Amino acid sequence: MAFPIPSHLPRRATPQDVSSKILNKIDQATYKTLDAKLASSWVDELDETIQTTKQRLHDRIQTDLLTFQRQFQSSKSVQERLHNLTTNVDTLNDRVSNPKTGLIPTLVSTLTKHAALAQESLNADVKYVLLSHLLKCQTEYLALTSFVDAGRLPEAVEACASLEHVVNGAPAPLQETVIMMDLKRKFSATKSLIEEQLSDACTRGVVVSPKELVIQPMIQVRQSQSVLSLPSVLASLSPNSLTNHLNTLRRDLTTYFIEHVFKQPTSLTIRSSPSELKITLTPAPPNSEMPSTRLQNLSEILDFLSTNLFPNLPPSQTQAFTQSLCKPVSASILNSLLVPSLPQSIDLLPPFLDLLRQSVEFEQKYIVELLGRGNNDTAIKSWADNVSSHYERQRRVKILEESRLTILVPEDIYDTFQAEVELPLESAQPTVVPFQEEDTVIEEETDFKDDAWGFDDDAGKGVATEEVEDSWGFGDEMDVESEAELNVAPEPEITPVGALPETEAVNGDDEPDPADAWGWNDDTDLPPEEELPEESAWDDPWAEPTSSNPEPDYPIAPSPLITSPKAATRLEKLASKNKKHLNGSSTSSLPPSPLPPSQCTASPISHPPSSAPAPAPPKVIEHRHHKRPSNVTTAFIPKESYLVSTRMKRIVRMVEDVLTESKQFINAKLLPETSSGSTPGTIILQSASSILDLYRALYPVVFGKELESPERAMMLSNNCLYLSEEVKRIKYSAPQTDSLPQRLSICHHHLKILGDSWFDDTIERQRQAVDKILVEGTQGFTYSGDQDRFDECESAIGQVLQDTRRFAHSLKGILAKSKYYTAVGLVVDAALSRVLEDVLALPDIPEMESHHLSELCRILNAFEGLFSEDPSEPSFVVAYVPSWLKFSYLSELLEASMADITYLFEEGALVDFDLEELVRLVKALFADTALRTTTINKILGGHPA
Known part of the structure; x- marks a missing residue:
């Protein structure tokens, strides 16, 4: 059954021929339509088509019969010629290819016979050539074996070379034959035997051992009677073997003879005989020879070798071998003789210079002339031309190594001494202490109306009714030391900064003394709960200084005679007084005005600026009449002492010794200038500053762990400052040559910076620790009205107090007084500043919180005990704690009434506070009333002039 063609494919064109049509019909028949009749119709149709085609052909022929007959005859003729050609070709093929009689088989047979004959002839020729070459190889090999058996090694070497040439030139067919492979193996064995015997002869001809060198001019070959000369043996060695022997010989000569004679005392013995030449080394007793003897021994060794x-x-090989000895000889002289012989002192230089001269002569005679090194490559002479630099560099290395050992010695906390600072008058600011005689004090009572200040208003924050002392303590006297007691020559009268010259108008009754208005003469002690007896007395650790250190670079502290500032207490009572004794004997706790900055600065580093400008003396009410003091006494601290490690004295002594040595070296003029043109002694001179640089570089790194403690850190600061001042002193006594003064000035500057940096960093670490405790413990004093939060704040403040006391105790006796108070003051100021910042930042302070905050602030009043040397005298905390007055007012302002705040503001007592701070504090403390608004407006008007 035909496969159905898909509809989308193109259909085949209908065939035009009969066969295609019949086949198409057959294709279209099905099993239902196919029968005998249909098949018979197809046959009939085909027969009919055949008959039709024949008829057409016949008709076509008949149409052109002549042409057809002509073409037919032509076809017959072609067929006959093709038959004849085929017959002739077959005959020719038989004649050419017939196996028996054909031409090609006969030719091939003949050529085969000829090729066989030619091959036989060639084989005969090749065999002749190979046998002839084998005969030549045999002859050469027999000659070689005869020389080897007779021990005639030089002739054997020549025969070996000839045989090797013959073997390598063997024809190609002979190369891979068994006989040739066997000959090569025997030749290789014989050659190795010759090399071994020659090497053995060379080894026995020149024998180098640690104690002797033996040379045999004539050498007998082993297992023979032949005797060979040493030159013939060396000349017969192969290039590789000779190179190896000479390298071994050079190594042994360098190790056992050239280097050995410079490492230990040695005696030299030379023996000569016809059979051998020997040079023997014998150890000599130690320290029994001069260094020049070693040069003489090496000279004899080189003479022996050259002969x-x-x-x-x-x-x-002669020139290459001799030149290969130049470098070992030069290096041995330099590294084993000259460099170790470099003297450690100037006194030993003349003998060494004589040895150096002999070494230069030795180099010219033996290394340059005998061994053949060029004149441009004279290492010893070049070294000798710079011997001054070599000596000085060696001394510098020795000096720095000793310095390093001194620096790295573990610190002994008891190995210290007290250094003094002589205070120059131009650097020390005098402490001006005004005082008044009792008979010049004019007391005048003035009535004040309480109602004008609203002290009895119920809206205030609980005005007390108790009566307090009715005086601010303006008339208390202060004891000051005289200039005679301090052993200081009287100086011209110094006018304090900001003070007017004494005139009648100033000191008369018309002008009140601003100092008295601030209570600089108060002597009132703290309340019993705030007293710190353990910190009030000063066990003076600076009492007996043992050395001096002139010209300090930091400002000097004022004499600790400044009146102690007192915390303001119960200001609302003082404001409500209707009478005021200006110069009475009763005391007050109102904080005094701080001294001018020029009189209270006592730190090598800058104090942190206060949050507000220093308060000016308050305006005095017109009806208060008293006299300005007529006598002004100035007091100076001429000296201060601080603790320094004794290690610093050793370092200073080393620096001075180096300078002394450099002076001696320069004055001796034993050595000329170096090839670079530098003056002898320069390197030693520069080593002085290198010692100081080494201390700065090594000590903080090696002892970094120990320097984490404040005591050790401040000791390092003291040490650096002491060294700085000593270097400054040494600089003027050092030779004023080259760049030494400049280098010492740089060391002085760097040591000063290092000392100040450690001082500042130690303080800053403590300040950060205090600040961290307050930040984490108080949490900004928020919700301090709650008892638990109050306890947490109290614990944090107590910890700060303890840590600061511990810090102060650890530095007492280490630092100079001025720096000690500066360090403690900065730490205290950090704590007070943090409390001030956090309290003033509170947006709202209820009554309970204000009492708690005031109580917390009063705890820190115990810091005042750290700034008192004598319990009977007031402290000088104001000079070292910039924020003390501001903090002292804060504790009282927290519980003060609106009238108290207004009064203090008008009197200029709150100038340390910014106007914004005061406004924010008033808003936090008081409710929004008309009085508060009036007070705020008054504050915003600015501080009184």
Whole structure:
């Protein structure tokens, strides 16, 4: 059954021929339509088509019969010629290819016979050539074996070379034959035997051991009677073997003779005989020879080699071998003789210079002339031309190594001394202490109306009714030391900064004394709960200084005679007084005005600026009349002492010794200038500053762990400052040559910076620790009205107090007084500043919180005990704690009434506070009333002039 064609494919064109049509019909028939009749119709149709085709052909022929007949005859003729050609080709093929009679088989047979005959002839020729070459190889090999058996090694070497040439030139067919492979193996064995015997002869001809060198001019070959000369043996060695032997010989000569004679005392013995030449080394007793003897021994060794060894070497190797000894000889003289012999002192230089001269002469005679090194490569002479630099560099290394050992010695906390600071008058600011005689004090009572201040208003924050002392303590006297007691010559009267010259108008009754208005003469002690007896007395650790250190670079502290500032207490009572005794004997706790900055600065580093400008003396009410003091006494601290490690004295002594040595070296003029043109002694001179640089570089790194403690850190600061001042002193006594003064000035500057940096960093670490405790413990004093939060704040403040006391105790006796108070003051100021910042930042302070905050602030009043040397005298905390007055007012302002705040503001007592701070504090403390608004407006008007 036909496969149905898909509809989308193109259909085949209908066939035009009969066969295609019949086949198409057959294809279209199915099993239902196919029968005999249909098949018979197909046959009939085909027969009819055949008959039709024949008829058409016949008709076509008949149409053109002549042409058809002509073409038919032509076809017959072609067929006949094709038959004839085929017959002739078959005949020719038989004649050419017939196996018996054909031309090609006969030719091939003949050529085969000819090729066989030619091959036989060629084989005969090749065999002749190979046998002839084998005969030549046999002859050469027999000659070689005869020389080897007779021990005639030089002739054997020549025969070996000839045989090797013959073997390598063997024809190609002979190369891979068994006989040739066997000959090669025997030749290789014989050649190795010759090399071994020659090497053995060479080894026995020149024998180098740690104690002797033996040269045999004639050498007998083993297992034979032949005797060979040393030159012939060396000349017969192969290039590789000779190179190896000479390298071994050079190594042994360098190790056992050239280097050995410079490492230990040695005696030299030379023996000569016809059979051998020997040089023997014998150890000499230690320290029994001069260094020049070693040069003489090496001279004898080189003379021996130049006479008995170098002439026996092959000419092609002589120059290379002798020149290869130049560098070991020069290096041994330099590294084993000259450099170790460099003297450690100037006194030993002359003998060494004589040895150096002999070494230069030795180099010219033996290394340059005998061994053949060029004149441009004279290492010893070049070293000798710079011997001054070499000596000084060695001394510098020795000096720095001793310095390093001194620096790295573990610190002994008891190995210290007290250094003094002589305070120059131009650097020390005098402490001006005004005082008044009792008979010049004019007391005048003035009535004040309480109602004008609203002290009895119920809206205030609980005005007390108790009566307090009715005086601010303006008339208390202060004891000051006289200039005679301080052993200081009287100086011209110094006018304090900001003070007017004494005139009648100033000191008369018309002008009140601003100092008295601030209570600089108060002596009132703290309340019993705030007293710190353990910190009030000063066990003076600076009492007996042992050394001096002039010209300090930091400002000097004022004499601790400044009146102690007192915390303001119960200001609302003082404001409500209707009478005021200006110069009475009763005391007050109102804080005094701080001294001018020029009189209270006592730190090598800058104090942190206060949050507000220093308060000016308050305006005095017109009806208060008293006299300005007529006598002004100035007091100076001429000296201060601080603790320094004794290690610093050793370092200073080393620096001075180096300078002394450099002076001696320069004055001796034993050595000329170096090739670079530098003056002898320069390097030693510069080592002085290198010692100081080494201390700065090593000590903080090696002892970094120990320097984490404040005591050790401040000791390092003291040490650096002491060294700085000593260097400054040494600089003027040092030779004023080259760049030494400049280098010492740089060291002085760097040591000063290092000392100040450690001082500042130690303080800053403590300040950060205090600040961290307050930040984490108080949490900004928020919700301090709650008892638990109050306890947490109280614990944090107590910890700060303890840590600060511990810090102060650890530095007492280490630092100079001025720096000690500066350090403690900065730490205290950090704590007070943090409390001030956090309290003033509170947006709202209820009554309970204000009492708690005031109580917390009063705890820190115990810091005042750290700034008192004598319990009977007031402290000088104001001079070292910039924020003390501001903090002292804060504790009282927290519980003060609106009238108290207004009064203090008008009197200029709150100038340390910014106007915004005061406004924010008033808003936090008081409710929004008309009075508060009035007060705020008054504050915003600015501080009184």
